[in-house]
Amino acid sequence: MPSVGRRTFYAIDKLIDNIETVAGSVTSAFHDQTVRIGVTGLAGAGKTVFITSLVHNLLTQKRLPLFSPLVGGQIEAVMLTPQSDQTIPRFALERHLDDLTAKDPRWPESTSQLSQIRVTLKYRPSRLVTRNLTSTRLLHLDFVDYPGEWLLDLPLMDMSYEEWCKQIQQLITEEPRKSYAENWIQACKQLQAASRFDERAVEALADKFRSFLLKCKTSEHRLSNLQPGRFILPGDMAGSPALTFSPLLDFEKQKGDDVWSYRRIMKDRFESYKKNVVKPFFKNHFANLDRQFVLVDLLGAIEAGSSSVKELEGTLDQVMQAYRPGKLSWLSSLLLGKRISHLYFAASKADLLPRDQQQKLGSLLRSFARAKGDRSLYLGAQIDFGALAAIRATEAAEIKQNGQVIDAIVGRSKDKAEKSVIFPGDIPTDLRDLRNYEAGDFTLPRLAPPTLTAIDQGGIPHIGLDRALDFLLKDAIT
């Protein structure tokens, strides 16, 4: 007796079997088009869950009533097809679906790599639909999952090693970074006092700097504007010499610039990181994207309080810089005039809020990002904001308290067998409140995924995926 997860496999296999026949019936390969859709966000923002649910819902076509090309009857078939890039790992859709549909469902394993999956739509161009002609086209959607941490390396590109050292030194004068940096500061002082070069000491220092960044990220303050991005998510570069460097303290006071000085070695490695790690990512991956989803764990920042929220605001600003390359000449020259045409920023995990607050989350994200930057800098890209839940793990509920009815949610906590009614708190309504928000006023429930029965037929319950997809793609299916 196959499990639900297996049945999902069969459904997908069948779709793959159909490709040849489907492709054969298409008038001409000349009409095939490819749209490369980036899906990014910091670790834990929900990229894996998002792509899994989006792709599955596209394949089953049952739960996307606001995706207009589907509803308009233009789309004749949706199938998984082999990707064209042979060197990029494939997004592990089937493994993630198996996790979600297991007897004891679990969220997909988190990933730290760039990966990709191709979904092909067979559709009738709208002008042919109206003239009742049967000619069809293929549109390949390449979803590319990549860590938002890597985008955050962008500001390093315009910085010298000396400027970077100064910036870090400034940042660690304030809490909470100050306390988190203590071990690294001690190691830095020791290394800088030593007279002889020792590679192991460099490794140890780089390690301490990485631990400092990870502490910033995972501590209760959940800081997000952290560089170098590969120190946090190394991808396939874990342990490589390209990641063995660190800032130094009081850089300008250091003497000696000979090849064996720490000052010289760190500087060379920092420059090499920019040239051999950051730039190739932007050139080989980022530059090829046509459209982009950016997932933001705004709820996580709200739970952590005002320092996390303020930091996230700066982080989002950094991320948005990548999409207005006009100011960054090195990036403009890599993009060769190509640009992202559609950008959708989504606050994820909206199902963890009672229904009456979900809308508020999207508006908060909009005002959060709007406060920054002039839209004209995006060179005509269309931008929208919203809240979504890629997989809805909750249902709506009401709590009666002192004669009042309060909207709440029902869900199953990760460590419990039974569902319970939860009121996570109220999120702020406007930007000013958001910036002054104190930790403890809102608690994000840690929920297990929903039990997904008959997933192969019904699709996966979500909030707002179809709206996001419609914004990003409807004009590509004409």
Ligand SMILES: Nc1nc2c(ncn2[C@@H]2O[C@H](COP(=O)(O)OP(=O)(O)O)[C@@H](O)[C@H]2O)c(=O)[nH]1
């Ligand atoms: N309730 C709920 N939780 C979610 C949703 N999306 C992600 N999560 C939670 O966030 C965690 C991280 O998601 P994941 O997709 O692995 O993040 P990634 O690191 O950006 O790929 C998951 O393990 C879930 O616990 C959602 O739509 N609803």
Ligand SMILES: [Mg+2]
């Ligand atoms: Mg992931």
